[in-house]
Amino acid sequence: MRQTAGERVEDSAGEVAERVRKVVEASGCTQREFARRIVMDPSKLSRSLSGTRRFTVAELARIADAGEVDAGWLLGSRPAARAAGAGARTPGGADEAAAPSPAAAPREPALPSAGRPLQIVRETVRLIAEHGFHAVRVADIAAACDTSTAAIHYHFPGRAELLEAAVRWCMDEDTASRADRIAEAGAKDAAAELRELLALQTPRTEQQRRQWLVWLDMWAEAARSTAIGRLHVDYYRQWRTTVADVIRRGIAQGVFREVDAEFCALRLTALIDGLASQVLASAADGEGGTSPDDMYTALLAYVRTELLAGAPTAD
Template identity: 35%
Template structure:
């Protein structure tokens, strides 16, 4: 049987295509990935790629979704093993630092996703869903800390908005080579936000 006649529901083959596509996007950029390149890495034909995805835009859009889904899944596996909310939040910060090829490539995808979403309204629902999931992760940890008596009674949603925005800004600076931002600076800044907003007693005026 030729590879173009495989069952359409072959999850393993579909995921292999998406894995190759997002890695290429991270290395070359969204608009510099060709279907031929994806097929070559997967050891298959362009016909097989189009069997699963009608066009290039479908491949790239689903590859973006796949990359972010995999990152969420990996992070969730780590975080669920940590009961203490404060330790869980610090672990989340560590997982977000652009250290190592895997995480830096994921951040590269995020940056490209932001750019494409700005120009392509069709991507905005996907983008909003990812941000909702990330916000929900932070909100859940903060409320867990409040139940555990670790964190102060603050607006968890407002805090999540602050932390995620600071994380994004710092990561952008690191990936674009801003001289004043390093991974250590990013970590210190985010931990400082946690301490100031969640663990330190409010100043008495």
């Protein structure tokens, strides 16, 4: 019986989860990092591995792609028999006959840089940034990836899953960049850390602009989609926690005055969102408006008047 990409895979004996666990272990990365590679919510991967949630066919397809194993083996549709010649491998290193998964068309070779799923997500992000999510068709994404719409649906069942994956990828990229910025700050004081985080949120580069344009679509969808709404809440919770932690360190160091760190992080986040939307609108117009420099200057002014110790407070 043919399975659809969004269908949950029966795994009452836990055999599918055990095969996925072997793939994750063989990848040499953490479970969270593996979830990032397959553009999957880490909590969903954890629940699926523990048996409290079933994998979908599309999730297993992405796992197979990332782990360079045969999707049919993950699905349990055929045994891990050795075969002469090239074929998909198991985590243990044995070759398998390269028979296609019954869930979809035969798998295409993994791309050297990241694999088909991440290529799909990156092209989706680019197209959303250029045209808006509701103007982007699956056929457009397939054309950008030089593949078929069936191959897109093999990894992501529908447009909703594509938007969720695009938003999650942008979140992961932003979180990774944020962690790098904090690590680079090293022995710097909290004020320097905060300036770097604010620079990271200012849409100057093409990648920053694309991420912000995807956020705009996320804001609209968050009010209508439970899945996107959860991503929205999780991202902003993580971001405000990061900012509040930096503010608390600044207070302890004596560079920031005594303030409510969480409330200050909330106000600063609202200012960032409002200014960024003005920058994006101005760039689209091409004349006047708010520039990235204007945005960054305004953010530093807020830090100076509201946070820096010894600075005069705003009335």
